[in-house]
Amino acid sequence: MRQPPDRVVARERRAWTDETDAWRQARAVQKGYRIRWGYVSIAYLVEFLVIAASLAGAWFFAETYATPGDQSFWFMLLAPIVYAAIELCRVPLGILIRVQRDWWIKGLAIVGIVMAAGVTTKSVSQLGEMMFHPRLAEASKARSVLKEAEADRASLDTRIVQADARVAQYTAQSESLDKRTSEASAQLAGLPGQRCERVSGTNSKGQRYNYLRCVTDPRTATIAGSLKSVNDERAAVTRNLAEARTARAQLDRGESDRRVAEADARYRDAVRRSQLHSFTAMVYGVDPVDVTDQQVHAFLRIFVFVPALCAAFASTLLALCSVQLRRTYGDEDDLGAAMDAEGAQYILAPFAESIVSGVNASLHRSVRDAIASGAAIPLDQRRVPPAGGSAPA
Numbered sequence: 001m002r003q004p005p006d007r008v009v010a011r012e013r014r015a016w017t018d019e020t021d022a023w024r025q026a027r028a029v030q031k032g033y034r035i036r037w038g039y040v041s042i043a044y045l046v047e048f049l050v051i052a053a054s055l056a057g058a059w060f061f062a063e064t065y066a067t068p069g070d071q072s073f074w075f076m077l078l079a080p081i082v083y084a085a086i087e088l089c090r091v092p093l094g095i096l097i098r099v100q101r102d103w104w105i106k107g108l109a110i111v112g113i114v115m116a117a118g119v120t121t122k123s124v125s126q127l128g129e130m131m132f133h134p135r136l137a138e139a140s141k142a143r144s145v146l147k148e149a150e151a152d153r154a155s156l157d158t159r160i161v162q163a164d165a166r167v168a169q170y171t172a173q174s175e176s177l178d179k180r181t182s183e184a185s186a187q188l189a190g191l192p193g194q195r196c197e198r199v200s201g202t203n204s205k206g207q208r209y210n211y212l213r214c215v216t217d218p219r220t221a222t223i224a225g226s227l228k229s230v231n232d233e234r235a236a237v238t239r240n241l242a243e244a245r246t247a248r249a250q251l252d253r254g255e256s257d258r259r260v261a262e263a264d265a266r267y268r269d270a271v272r273r274s275q276l277h278s279f280t281a282m283v284y285g286v287d288p289v290d291v292t293d294q295q296v297h298a299f300l301r302i303f304v305f306v307p308a309l310c311a312a313f314a315s316t317l318l319a320l321c322s323v324q325l326r327r328t329y330g331d332e333d334d335l336g337a338a339m340d341a342e343g344a345q346y347i348l349a350p351f352a353e354s355i356v357s358g359v360n361a362s363l364h365r366s367v368r369d370a371i372a373s374g375a376a377i378p379l380d381q382r383r384v385p386p387a388g389g390s391a392p393a
Helices: 007-031 037-065 072-087 090-099 103-190 218-250 253-272 275-284 293-321 341-372
Strands: 033-035 195-202 208-215 323-325
Touching: 033 090, 037 072, 037 090, 037 103, 037 293, 072 103, 090 103, 090 293, 090 323, 103 218, 103 253, 103 275, 103 293, 275 293, 293 323
Parallel strands: none
Antiparallel strands: 033 323, 195 208
């Protein structure tokens, strides 16, 4: 069963609470400021989140780019640990700026905050770049494949042009040789045939001889030799022409076009899934596929460094706002001075007497002026008796 609270215990609790509040108020008055520890806790929570995210990003970065089984993994984690330690300095420095009276110390604290914010900007900007890196890497890889396919197609076009030129060259040579062969054959056919005649007689030994002698036109051997050379050259040209046509037939542009089309489709899909390309295209007013690398990296600097700067100063600003200064910072209460009641009358009595005398003198002057002008009647109406007379009734 629920028991009613003891009134004495409740009264003591209220008294303890009031005494604690009075002590805190007195301490705040004495110091001249009050710190809102709830805001400071939020600022430290933000700092711990930034530190945890920075260390996790450094761990993933080292795991990705360090050599497996090498000490370079731990080497890459030393600097992020130091940066994480520097992160913890920004909130105390922000509080120090508000509570410190010396402007030289305040200036040093401001310099420290700027330095620590630079470290935070570096860590957070690395996290932002790591956020966009997978999509950018995929788009860059797809673009490289597309450029390679386009280069192969351009090289194939050049080879096709050269193969066509060789085929045309060998075709022209073959036609020229055919023409020369026809002309040589016509010339050879136009020459007169062999002339044969019977030759008989007696030689120096007195023997009789009788044989048939045939005489050929001397131009026949020359034209026949030329015709044979043309035929040999024609055979070589025909063989080269066949080889050139075979090589040209193997150069198929359709396969190259298909590779370019597939690479372009993969690149468009990678760009479509890249958020940074979409934002950059929206800013510059172009198609995401037409966005250049310079535009992407220019927008990446804005999209990474600006949020990093905001994250660097957010917790510091919250720490600055968590300190509440009293307006009576220079009063005696704030300085802890107290005045005794017995000594107050010696200090305040001259001021009170001067004030009272001034008020009385001003009042008497006003009454005299009013009586003299007839605006007021004095309370004392007694008249002075004339000489030798009696006083009026």
